Amino acid sequence: MYFRISARELITRIASIIIASGVVGYLLGHTFLAVSVVSIGLLVWHYNHLFKLINWLWQGKSISPPQAKGVWGRIYDGLYRRIRKQRLKQKQLNERIRKFRDGAEALPDAALVLSSELTILWGNKKASQLLGVRWPSDVGQRIDNLIRFPEFSKYVNSGNYDSPCLVISPVNNDLQLELRMMAYGSDQVLLLARDISKIQRLEQMRRDFVANVSHELKTPLTVVRGYVEMVQSSGSALEPHWQKAFTTIETQVSRMDRLVEQLLVLSRVENNVENDDHLPVDLSRLILTIVEDVQWLNQDKNHTINDYIASDIKVRGNEHELKSACMNLISNAIAYTPANGVIDVTLRNDGHKIRFSVKDNGPGIKPEHVNRLTERFFRVDMSRSRNTGGSGLGLAIVKHVLNHHNAELSIESELNKGSEFIICFTLPIAD
Numbered sequence: 202m203y204f205r206i207s208a209r210e211l212i213t214r215i216a217s218i219i220i221a222s223g224v225v226g227y228l229l230g231h232t233f234l235a236v237s238v239v240s241i242g243l244l245v246w247h248y249n250h251l252f253k254l255i256n257w258l259w260q261g262k263s264i265s266p267p268q269a270k271g272v273w274g275r276i277y278d279g280l281y282r283r284i285r286k287q288r289l290k291q292k293q294l295n296e297r298i299r300k301f302r303d304g305a306e307a308l309p310d311a312a313l314v315l316s317s318e319l320t321i322l323w324g325n326k327k328a329s330q331l332l333g334v335r336w337p338s339d340v341g342q343r344i345d346n347l348i349r350f351p352e353f354s355k356y357v358n359s360g361n362y363d364s365p366c367l368v369i370s371p372v373n374n375d376l377q378l379e380l381r382m383m384a385y386g387s388d389q390v391l392l393l394a395r396d397i398s399k400i401q402r403l404e405q406m407r408r409d410f411v412a413n414v415s416h417e418l419k420t421p422l423t424v425v426r427g428y429v430e431m432v433q434s435s436g437s438a439l440e441p442h443w444q445k446a447f448t449t450i451e452t453q454v455s456r457m458d459r460l461v462e463q464l465l466v467l468s469r470v471e472n473n474v475e476n477d478d479h480l481p482v483d484l485s486r487l488i489l490t491i492v493e494d495v496q497w498l499n500q501d502k503n504h505t506i507n508d509y510i511a512s513d514i515k516v517r518g519n520e521h522e523l524k525s526a527c528m529n530l531i532s533n534a535i536a537y538t539p540a541n542g543v544i545d546v547t548l549r550n551d552g553h554k555i556r557f558s559v560k561d562n563g564p565g566i567k568p569e570h571v572n573r574l575t576e577r578f579f580r581v582d583m584s585r586s587r588n589t590g591g592s593g594l595g596l597a598i599v600k601h602v603l604n605h606h607n608a609e610l611s612i613e614s615e616l617n618k619g620s621e622f623i624i625c626f627t628l629p630i631a632d
């Protein structure tokens with residue numbers, strides 16, 4: 202129900218009251234008095250309602266405004282309608298907030314809503330349990346005042362939240378947390394913390410298991426190899442079928458030996474995550490040595506190996522691991538390129554990146570296989586790989602080495618044309 206009044210209508214109403222009072226006054230012989238009395242009465246009536254309205258607005262407890270007739274009744278009705286509308290909106294908003302909070306409480310992870318200055322606005326119960334955030338005393342605190350770990354401060358200050366940050370829970374040293382931050386809305390940041398202690402423990406158990414099994418296999422393999430070599434070198438002529446059997450045993454034992462060796466390297470590299478023995482490594486010299494060393498691998502294939510190695514390029518890292526990664530790429534190129542191929546080994550400084558690449562004109566790799574090459578035991582062609590003595594662990598080792606050397610592996614390959622394996626080292630590069 203809408204109430205509208207125009208200026209014309211208002212003037213007409215006032216004029217008709219004054220004229221009516223004037224006419225009555227005239228008939229009684231007191232025109233001015235009558236008009237004055239009616240005008241003052243009108244003023245008193247309006248002021249009375251004005252006071253009532255002010256009292257209700259500032260001191261009234263009820264949501265319904267005072268009752269009145271005429272224009273003031275319409276004004277009060279309009280106000281009441283507005284209040285009811287506002288209340289309804291507020292109720293809907295509260296309902297939405299309640300639903301959002303219920304959803305956030307149902308999350309298995311800790312969730313914190315932060316302002317763009319990274320001060321705490323809101324969080325769920327899990328946030329209290331995992332991060333020790335207290336309500337409401339911690340509202341308005343900066344998150345890095347509560348989670349005081351250097352790695353977290355670095356993560357927060359970097360402003361790059363693409364990958365998660367791993368920290369120990371500030372309330373329980375046994376809990377390992379994975380923190381993820383993401384900007385949302387116009388100026389808010391959501392922080393999610395997940396307890397990954399169980400996953401980490403399982404991962405550690407897996408790593409220990411592989412390392413222990415590989416280690417335990419080494420002794421029996423050495424014994425078997427020793428006996429096989431003893432029999433073969435004893436000089437006694439073996440019957441041809443025994444000779445063949447011993448040759449096969451020797452080949453398979455060598456394969457297992459290489460596999461066990463690679464597994465041990467992979468476990469060592471995987472367990473060496475907290476790598477603080479990063480020293481300047483002369484990459485130029487290291488790669489030149491590898492190129493010289495691999496010549497004996499190249500005897501059968503007789504590839505042309507070109508090296509374009511810029512001098513004096515240094516990176517910070519573990520020399521042993523870097524050697525293993527670069528060696529893997531060059532020996533793969535030698536192994537998978539058919540005889541008399543061309544292999545280019547390049548090392549150069551792009552200004553902000555150091556680029557090491559091994560390019561061959563071998564068989565190339567199908568695009569659908571390229572992304573899977575760094576998976577453990579993945580081999581494009583089992584039989585070809587087996588012939589080359591491959592285990593499928595080489596590129597997995599390369600990936601793990603690069604993970605803690607601020608470096609990335611990229612692979613460009615075209616079927617029947619060749620492949621290029623590129624390692625890019627980003628800062629910090631050694632001085």
Ligand code: ADP
Nearest residue numbers: 533534537580581582586591592593594595596
């Ligand atoms: P492997 O020990 O079998 O060589 P890697 O992890 O080093 O294991 O390599 C995985 C697979 O990637 C290999 O089995 C091979 O099929 C493919 N591969 C690696 N390097 C090359 C290359 N330069 N050219 C073609 N295929 C390659």
